[in-house]
Amino acid sequence: MAQLEVKHLMKYFKTPVGPLHAVDDVSFSIDSGKTLGVVGESGCGKSTLGRAVLGLNEATGGQILFEGKDITHAKGVLSKEMKRQIQIIFQDPYSSLDARMSVQQLIAEPLTATGICKGKAAVQKRVAELMDTVGLASRYMLSYPHELDGGRRQRIGIARALAVEPKFIVCDEPVSALDVSIQAQILNLMSDLQEERGLTYIFITHNLSVVKHISDDIMVMYCGCLTEKCECDELFRAPLHPYTKGLLSAIPEPSIHVERKRNLLEGEISSPINPAPGCRFSSRCPYAGDICRERFPAPQEACPNHFVACHFVNEINGL
């Protein structure tokens, strides 16, 4: 059984000009101990999706099952227990960390708030353990976030998430603000923690080489919708959706010798407010036909375990 199952999830926001479809009919599942990478354009609904799984945004429609339990609208005791088992790590822990609290206080907070650690000595001991786990030297215990660099701040964020012994962590761009060396340290730390504790990750990022390194499966989103989902290597080897193809062709490589055949995907970006029927990508898609502007393409299994939402997936790829 999948640990997390998301079925036809929808999250709409009210705006003065109509409902904004931030997440529209997205379904997927993740097995325990695995990593699902989520990539897509900025504003396509990745954070909203992550927050919905945590219950920080109540879903407009659809269902979220965690270990078989429906947690879509979980309240009270169930919600409290869920909050413990599913945690989040943010892109810039700086804005999510209270600047007036020391490192020690920040890591102690989730421990005392959930009551899993009682008594001053026990809390202190646990904070020290957690700092050790994430590689924060104990001399930073009394430091404040603004005195630390981005890499150490992100370690605080991870320690806070781990404090309550979750099973599942939504990682919302945890390394986007870091330089490549600290990024590599944090990614190694996250892989180690996953291995030791059997953690499950949703890993949201823009960085395709990072997502390729860390993920088992990858889901590509565009304008609130799922466009493609499959096993990681397969996505990079044989992308089937025109948006994914464009995305992969635009990866900037750290070399000055790559000939770029970049597919810039010109065209209007469609608005998620009162979206037109049809495929949301049709305004930028080089293959779009009439049906694309009329009917919404539901994700279909184009090859085994490879889901694609495109009317012409077979024609484009010669399947």
Place this chain on the structure above:
Amino acid sequence: MEILNIKDLKISFNTDTGVVEAVNGISLSVGEGESLGLVGETGAGKTTTALGILRLIQCPPGEFVKGEIFYKGQDILKMKDQELRDMRGAEISMIFQDPMSALNPVMTIGEQISEVILHHQKCTKEEAERQMLAMLEQVRIPAERAGEYPYQFSGGMKQRVIIAIALACHPKLLIADEPTTALDVTIQAQVLEMINALKRTNHTSMLLITHDLGVVAESCEKVAIMYAGEIVESGSVADIFDATAHPYTKGLFNSIPSISKKMDRLKPIEGMMPDPGNLPTGCKFHPRCPFASDLETCAAEEPIAYEVTPGHFVRCHRCRSWVEELKVERGVGV
């Protein structure tokens, strides 16, 4: 012609717990129409350098300890407030690292862009609005979202608004602090394309701060690598990418997850960034450097910047002997 020329700039922060030497005697220059990529570890002093150029550092706790910053031959550190204000708006634009705090939460996105256009071009309201919509389109935000507030936008969309605001005044020098980190690669490619077009038509120069060496490869002619407040290596993109010399720069390249090969573990540079309030002696990189143990000079003596080939500077003791070796390797007469 050089539009920006920084000489031996040193900026410190005097905090309760001691003096933080954030920028430690750096020199760099950017030519007209040229782009310089400034790359380096978190906390290396990149943002401080950028804010220093615009004199946007709060003093105290900040302090310009020494050095000069010439913009078109005029020392910014000696400018009067009015000159400074004129220069900031009309000549130099900055894209700040933190897009969330740069936008006004109670004004709509459209109003914020129009305001900047109105302020700098003294045109009619209608004209400003027309340009605002065109700007939004250029950064790929649907025009109908102009009436929304920042909280309704995702992080990357806010970043695109900031870029629109910075470009709206057609600056001569654009200082961009991590402008594309929050964007997906297709939008990033378009934004870089937009900036490159500006470079061609307006001869805009750019100081681009980024962690992404891929972005540097695509959009810069020159690169400077910063570590612990110093520029440890600088040169043309070809120097930095194909003749990487400093151990720190090599470490950066080795840390990047490869898009073509699967690796079990990444290879970060061992150890952590030094405490900027208590920097190591000698070469600041020596406690983390895989080559340092061979040379006791690394811990004792601060390396100077050796010019290994014309225009390629490396601050590393190994280069003292290398300079000779490299010349032999490249067939340059010693």
